[in-house]
Each structure stands twice: as C-alpha cells, then as structure tokens.
Amino acid sequence: MAQSLTEIAQSLIDANKKVQLIYAFNGTGKTRLSREFRLLVAPKNGDDNENNGIKVMYYNAFTEDLFFWDNDLDTDVERKLTIRPNNFTNLALGFLKDQGQDFNIISNFQHYTSQSITPKFSEDFSEVTFSLERGGDDNLENIKISKGEESNFIWCVFFSLLEQVVEIKNMDPENRPTDDFNSLEYVFIDDPVSSLDDNHLIELAVNLATLFKKSSGIQFVVSTHNPLFYNVVFNELSNKTCYMLKKFDDGTFELKPLNGDSNKSFSYHLYIKNMIEEAIATNTVEKYHFMLLRNLYEKTANFLGYPEWKRLLPEDRQLYYNRIIQFTSHSTLSNEAVPDPTEPEKQTVKLLLEHLVNSKYWKEEIQNNAAAQIEPEIPINHQENDTL
Secondary structure, three states, X not given: OOEOHHHHHHHHHHHOOOEEEEEOOOOOOHHHHHHHHHHHHOOOOOOOOOOOOOOEEEEOHHHHHOEEEEOOOOOOOOOEXXXXXXHHHHHHHHHHHHOOOHHHHHHHHHHHOOOOEEEEEOOOOOEEEEEEOOOXXXXXXXXXXXXXXXXXXXXXXXXXXXXXXXXXXXXXHHHOOOOOOOOOXXXXXXXXXXXXXXXXXXXXXXXXXXXXXXXXXXEEEEEEOOHXXXXXXXXXXXXXXXXXXXXXXXXXXXXXXXXXXXXXXOOXXXXXXXXXXXXXXXXXXXXXHHHHHHHHHHHHHHHHOOOOHHHHOOHHHHHHHHHHXXXXXXXXXXXXXXXXXXXXXXXXXXXXXXXXXXOHHHHHHHHHHHHOOOOOOOOOOOOOOOOO
C-alpha cells in the first residue's frame, strides 16, 4: 500500500520491534525516512532536550554534517575537523570525553583505515586534528584525510557512543554513571560507512548485530542499500523484522515485508533487471542504468563462476561493449559526466540486457533459481556507494 514517508516512519514506531532491517536502492529515501522517524519520536520543539535526555539517536547524512573542515585558508597549516555544537553533540561528546573514549574511537578508526593516521581530539572534544606517522621524526601534522576516511571517523565516534550507551542502559538505573540516556528508546542507523571493503563491512555488520543482541530497552532500525551488509545482519539476528522500501513515481512509498535475505526474499537479480527494463520501455535510460547493467552482469558472472563479468558480453564486440559500460558507469572527468545518454547508448543498454536475459545461463540458472527462491550468496558491486 502506498504511503508517505511520515506514515512509514510511524508504522516502524508502532511495530514495537527490537530490530527492524530495511533494504532500499540508492535514492529511494532512506535518509529522509530516518529524519521523519526522528521528528516523530522527538519533534524539534518537543521535550527531547538536555533536561529530559534524548529519546532517539540516529546516524545518517545529518550526522556527518555535524562535522566540517576548517582548512586554514590563510596559512594552509592548521587544518582541523570541527564538530558543530548542538544538544546532541554537546551531550554525546561531553560524555565520551568524561568516559575517556578518545582511545576507543582512535583504535576503531585505525582498524578500519590505517594505523599510520592518528586522530587527536582537542581538550574539549570540539575539534579533531589528524597526523600521518611515517616513522622517526618524518611525520605530517594537521593533514586533511579523505572523504572515506572522514566517514569512517564519524562512524567510529557514533559507534563508540552507542557501545557505551548500550552498556549503560543494561545497568540498574541506580548504578548508571549518567541519567542522560535513561529516556533513549530508539536508534536509527542509515547505511554506516559504505566506503569499507567487504571484509571490514562484514565485521562491522557482525559487531552491530552483536550489540543489538545484548542491548536492553532500545529498539533499532537499520536501513541500507548494500546487499552484503543487509545479508550479514539478517543472518546474524534471529529476532528481527525485515522490509524493502520502494519509491513510486508519484512520490509515495511502500514498505514491503521480507522473509529472507536479499537473494532469497526479493530476487536481487530480477529486481535490477526490472528496473532497467522499465527505463528502456519508457525511454528514461540515464547514466546510472549503465551502473545497474554492469552490476547485473557482475552478479550473474559471479553466480555462474566466471572470473570476469565481461566474459558474458557478446563475443563479436566484447572489448567495445566492455569499454562502453566501464566508461559510462565509472566516468570521473567532468567532461565525461553526461547526464543524458545518447540514443545509441540507450540502445546499447537494451541490446546488452536482452543478450544477457536471453542467454541459456540466465533462463536455466538465474531466473529458475530466483523463482524457486534458492539463490546463493552474492557479493556486492564494489562501486555501489551512498551518501552517509
């Protein structure tokens, strides 16, 4: 049934489940859903303030926006990551400082990125500088880290806080070191650190699931576009409710219950195929459909055991089609970023999709297995990313 994001957020609250896991493709509205959820639980002008404690914690694009760079444009020397003060950051960072959690944050960050990059918090935890340890006295101070490393750092701050909050909520109220989290009821996590490699992403998913299982008195909602992350959390938890979030052309949404992981419950191969077919039928093929087409070829090749997805391309022009898909789905130069593919390029999408789905491998293996809901585990495309 079509609903607004506000209605879907309310249904998540009304479900009263310990863990709710949501899968959605990029651009569907996961971040907006997390925002609507937060506003329903604790409206801006409501009682979610420093005096009453917080009712909901969330990790999404808005969390990342609380961290911004001061690049020292005058001298280009004192670069630092500044943390924007508000009720949440004042409470969270003050607590992390009092608990001496800077070591745990740094340790987690270096585990997911590099041991040679060291964050250093200011005394009041309002700023962070980064240094690159190169051995001996040859170190670089006040460096600016990459966007992926920055996202990792922000997640490590949030996760370190969440670990402490879960531990506190599990204590008897009279023994808690602070009452600030007594009112906390919900945690909404939207796509944590999609820049991680598969191994670290699996580890992160396992760590989160472990934290959920030992938590008491908190309900968790997790949304992701990443099939691997979704599958690991799904398989780690026995007590959870799962959905797929879908957006319709009229701006409404559907939250469809799922009964299995991404391969077994919504036939990931077929879903991508249907998205591309719909774009072809309505002549609305865009650049991202080349990425979806490549994704479909990669997953099919992996399913069939091919070492390279390009082996499934038409043999007579394999090199040409490989370059077309690579160029269009992974362009980085500004003069390559054409928002609307040409008509010949759109026809290439149609030709390559038809070539794949008309092959005996697709008909005999992929489609039959999807229909029987017995698809095996399939790795994600490393190029799929989403804004945190």
